[in-house]
Amino acid sequence: MSTRDIKDRAQRHPEKAHRADAPVLRKPEWIRVKAPSSEGYRKTREIMRENRLTTVCEEAGCPNVGECWSQGHATMMIMGEI
Numbered sequence: 132m133s134t135r136d137i138k139d140r141a142q143r144h145p146e147k148a149h150r151a152d153a154p155v156l157r158k159p160e161w162i163r164v165k166a167p168s169s170e171g172y173r174k175t176r177e178i179m180r181e182n183r184l185t186t187v188c189e190e191a192g193c194p195n196v197g198e199c200w201s202q203g204h205a206t207m208m209i210m211g212e213i
Contacts, residue, residue, distance in 0.1 A: 167197025
């Protein structure tokens with residue numbers, strides 16, 4: 132885990148910034164989701180970045196983002212970042 136990952140997580144969940152570090156329990160194999168790597172996911176992510184769109188998927192840290200984005204689906208935040 133890099134320091135960038137830690138900073139990104141802190142920005143995504145500011146309410147957790149001042150909590151004491153607790154040991155992280157590993158998830159069982161059956162509940163894990165593979166990292167998204169499809170061409171559809173890459174294209175959808177590129178569109179989001181180019182247009183500076185904020186999605187519910189990213190803000191909520193949805194574990195199924197790869198599945199939806201690979202099909203070109205994304206849920207937008209109407210008011211954007213607040």
